[in-house]
Amino acid sequence: MNAGRLHPAATAQAQRLTVLQSVARPDDTTNPYIVQLLDALPGDEVAIRHFSMRTALFSPYDLFHVHWPEYLLRHRVAAAARLKQACFALLLARLWLARVPVGRTLHNARPDEPGDAIERL
Secondary structure (H helix, E strand, O other), X not given: OOHHHOOHHHHHOOOOEXXXXXXXXXXXXXXXXXXXXXXXXXXXXXXXXXXXXXXXXXXXXXXXXXXOHHHHOOOOOHHHHHHHHHHHHHHHHXXXXXXXXXXXXXXXXXXXXXXXXXXXX
């Protein structure tokens, strides 16, 4: 890795890349693909942070890996969905301002369930 191009969080950890995953800490109900992905990452080179909006907005990380981005916007209660969408807009601003790269695992070009107009935007 070229230390001159790394975000400060990586240089502070002796070239270790800190990746914020868009999923919470795995449990018994976690999709097996996510568990495989996390298990395959080299622990000596990559530090994993699991998603919470607080972590996403206020913690240092070098890369944001998003898997199923629609889940960052959706909630079964409309008011909670609007709150998640507002927080996601703040997250996008934070990523842009801090120049944090975003990686996305893409299974389908479109979500299985269509979202509302704000989500499509």
